[in-house]
Amino acid sequence: MSVASDLLAALGARGWSLAVAESLTGGLVCAALVDVPGASSVLRGAVVAYATDLKGTLLDVDRALLDARGAVDPDVAVAMAHGVRARLGADVGLATTGVAGPDPQDGQPPGTVHVAVCTPDGTTVRSLLLAGRRGEVRTRSVDAVLTLAVETLRADRGESPASAR
Numbered sequence: 645m646s647v648a649s650d651l652l653a654a655l656g657a658r659g660w661s662l663a664v665a666e667s668l669t670g671g672l673v674c675a676a677l678v679d680v681p682g683a684s685s686v687l688r689g690a691v692v693a694y695a696t697d698l699k700g701t702l703l704d705v706d707r708a709l710l711d712a713r714g715a716v717d718p719d720v721a722v723a724m725a726h727g728v729r730a731r732l733g734a735d736v737g738l739a740t741t742g743v744a745g746p747d748p749q750d751g752q753p754p755g756t757v758h759v760a761v762c763t764p765d766g767t768t769v770r771s772l773l774l775a776g777r778r779g780e781v782r783t784r785s786v787d788a789v790l791t792l793a794v795e796t797l798r799a800d801r802g803e804s805p806a807s808a809r
Contacts, residue, residue: 646676646680647787647790647791647794648676648677648679648680648683648790649680650794651677651790651793651794651797652677652680652682652683652685652686652687654794654797654798655686655735655736655797656682656685656686658735658797660686660734660735660736660763660764661686661687661688661733661734661735661736662677662686662687662688662734662735662736662737662738663687663688663689663690663691663728663729663731663732663733663734663736663737663738664677664687664689664690664691664728664737664738664739665690665691665693665703665724665725665727665728665737665738665739665740666690666691666692666693666739666740667692667693667694667699667715667724667739667740667741667742668740668741668742668743668744668757668781668782668785669740669782669785669786669789670692670694670782671690671692672782672783672785672786673690673738673740673786673789673790674687674689674690674692676786676790688732688733688734689732690728691703691728691731691732693724696710696714696715697710699715699720699723699724699727699741702727702731703723703724703727703728703731704723704726704727704730704731705720705723705724705727706723709723713750714749714750714751714752715741715749715750716741716742716743716749716750716752716756716758717741717750717758718758718760718769718771719769720741720758721739721740721741721758721759721760721769722739722760722762722767722769724737724739724741724760725737725738725739725760725761725762725767726762726767729762735763735764736761736762736763736764736793737760737761737762738759738760738761738762738789738790738793739759739760739761739762739789740757740758740759740785740786740788740789741757741758742755742756742757742758742772742781742785743755743756743757743781744778744779744781744782744785745777745778745781746777746778753773754778754781755772755773755774755775755776755781756771756772756773757771757772757773757774757781757784757785757788758770758771758772759772759785759788759789759792760789760792761789761792761793761796763796763797763800765800766800768792768795768796770788770792772784772785772788774788
């Protein structure tokens with residue numbers, strides 16, 4: 645099973661729905677999820693907020709936070725996850741933000757990525773510095789947010805990461 649399948653199964657077992665907020669991944673997280681048959685029973689939708697201002701208007705990320713730190717920030721990832729969860733009426737929100745490259749953004753080097761997961765039990769964020777070209781950074785960001793979501797759901801249930809596969 646893929647990580648996307650694992651995530652959808654874990655959410656389905658709880659009766660929880662999912663929403664996704666994406667920036668640097670540009671829809672790849674949602675695409676990975678909808679590749680799984682039956683995803684529609686869990687996935688409510690996704691927002692691709694590539695431009696910084698859309699993170700504020702579509703996902704309710706605080707404009708002062710965006711102005712002070714830019715879009716490539718762990719607190720922005722958390723706010724995006726909260727925002728998409730609220731906007732799309734889901735139990736769980738995922739978010740990706742970062743710099744795929746090749747150029748720096750907001751003073752951050754290519755490969756800087758922040759992923760977040762917001763559940764009814766709390767929020768988790770992970771910051772990464774990923775090596776590779778633009779496409780590799782984007783693909784690894786998808787894997788990172790899906791893996792973080794699965795780990796978060798397992799931790800919420802008291803399961804060890806190794807017990808799942």
